[in-house]
Amino acid sequence: MTSQPPPRRKILFVCVGNTCRSQMAEGFARHYGKDVVDVRSAGTNAMSTVNGGTIEAMKEIGIDISKHAAKQLTYEMMGWADVVVTLGGLPASSLCPASYAGGKLDWNIADPLGRPPEVMRTVRDDIGRRVRELIDEQERQ
Numbered sequence: 001m002t003s004q005p006p007p008r009r010k011i012l013f014v015c016v017g018n019t020c021r022s023q024m025a026e027g028f029a030r031h032y033g034k035d036v037v038d039v040r041s042a043g044t045n046a047m048s049t050v051n052g053g054t055i056e057a058m059k060e061i062g063i064d065i066s067k068h069a070a071k072q073l074t075y076e077m078m079g080w081a082d083v084v085v086t087l088g089g090l091p092a093s094s095l096c097p098a099s100y101a102g103g104k105l106d107w108n109i110a111d112p113l114g115r116p117p118e119v120m121r122t123v124r125d126d127i128g129r130r131v132r133e134l135i136d137e138q139e140r141q
Contacts, residue, residue, distance in 0.1 A: 018043030
């Protein structure tokens with residue numbers, strides 16, 4: 001008799017434009033949690049593309065998000081997720097419908113868009129640390 005692996009947890013990362021912070025978080029989660037989680041990202045007011053500085057900052061540490069696309073947040077995405085994580089902007093409690101029963105986390109992370117590369121790297125490293133902690137948490141559940 002073989003045991004079934006536990007179901008993969010589904011994480012949705014949300015920021016305003018889905019061009020920097022949530023894209024980084026999605027990239028980290030795909031990299032660190034590829035066997036543990038399914039992940040998506042979206043923006044409350046999605047931009048048309050992922051920021052080039054974001055792509056470069058992630059490439060510096062060996063994570064390629066150049067194929068990612070900015071996506072507009074939908075109720076279907078929130079219904080899909082076991083956990084909704086906001087990275088600035090509206091809190092998850094304001095975004096999620098009242099019927100949403102999953103986890104809600106708010107990471108207050110400054111928007112690095114248009115800031116110097118050092119700021120982008122600092123934000124990247126902070127998000128990477130938080131994503132690793134979140135994935136470790138999901139593995140224990």
